[in-house]
Amino acid sequence: MQAVRIHRFGGPEVMTIEEIDRPIPSANEVLIKVLAASVNPVDAKMREGKYPVVTEKDLPYVLGRDVSGQIAAAGDNVSSFLIGDDVFAFLSPDHGGYEEFVLARADEVATMPKSLDAVGAAAVPLAGITAWQGLFDHGGLRSGKRVLIHGGAGGVGHFAIQLAKDKGAWVATTVSTADREFVSDLGADLVIDYKSEKFEDVIEPVDLVFDLIGGETQDRSFDVVKPGGALISTLKEPDKARAAELSIRVGRYTAQPNGSQLQEIAELIDQGKVKVVVAGTFKLSEVGQAQTALKENHIRGKVVLKVAD
Known part of the structure; x- marks a missing residue:
């Protein structure tokens, strides 16, 4: 599968799209086929080496903290999701969302709002x-x-x-x-x-x-x-x-992944009480442009990467 990884800290030029092995979920994890991934200020901090959770020992590292997509596989202990379910998630720093398939703990994941497409859903979690x-x-x-x-x-x-x-x-x-x-x-x-x-x-x-x-x-x-x-x-x-x-x-504080809170937000979105604003979308190959736009432009709402159709 394709993934955006960094092998060293620095500017947008350190991000490269590489072919890596598709991961296999452990007992309490799911594998999500990523359709879209949000771009957040913390992604640039990680890329620059200014976020203490990600250090030299973690390199190479896949960036990205939230995604929308479909369940592609599930661990033996996961009963809350089925293959093909539309989901979204705020990921722990152990896994990055700028890739075609990503692992997530089942308790980080929620069912995607029915009123949103994948791009809108990816803008929500973090x-x-x-x-x-x-x-x-x-x-x-x-x-x-x-x-x-x-x-x-x-x-x-x-x-x-x-x-x-x-x-x-x-x-x-x-x-x-x-x-x-x-x-x-x-x-x-x-x-x-x-x-x-x-x-x-x-x-x-x-x-x-x-x-x-x-x-x-x-x-x-x-x-x-x-x-x-x-x-x-x-x-x-x-x-x-x-x-x-x-x-x-x-x-x-630093926000923590929480699938149950994300599910409550999804319900508010479907009830029309919360609307999602996407300022712009970019292809996975345009990740450098996406991060630059978020940093340098006056952004209203969120920036999202389209990872797959």
Whole structure:
């Protein structure tokens, strides 16, 4: 089968398409025939050697963290899926999705939303679960609470707005001027143009800040969190000493594969409560262009690789 692998860390040029052996699932794994794979910022970090989970000893390494496709084989202990089932998954770092067939633990996998094609489904797992776990598992968001989401037009952000609204929360988000209408259509109650407005000047204190931007945006966010509230980031750990002074909770997390959470997101998609936005698609052979587009262009939603028809 074909796979996109790296043998050393570096720029897009280190990715090569190679012929490798098709894997065989162990007792608790399934083999997925990959139809599409999502492109995420973490893929570039892994490629550059800036993600500590992947080190020199792991090379050569197949990139990619989420896929959609069909069950091609299943281990002896797997009873939840049948050959030919349409599925999608957020993969553990042990396996990469930029390949024609990928192994996944059965508990990482969910049935694909019936309302999506393979490209749309591939855009969901990592970003959707990152949003879910940040808002609910780490952020403790629930109905009637107020959340500020930094970066609401991006891959994780556009899911976070919709999941928070479905939960019954009041949602504010920071975006660029061009994305105001986009996030309003997703349900945001207050849209703040970070280029022309300071969010701390226009928003009343919130119960949760969900930080997808980092840097000085994160530093300024302390000023808008209620005592007893939380500042949760996917990027850097917020200042714990400052948090203690303000009586707020802070944390930085890395999303973990979770098939049951992904199945809940799939149901919300099929109910029309969450929509998926794909900004662009590329062939597997265009993986370098796809990663470059994600890094350098203003992307609204997700970028996806078409691995097979």
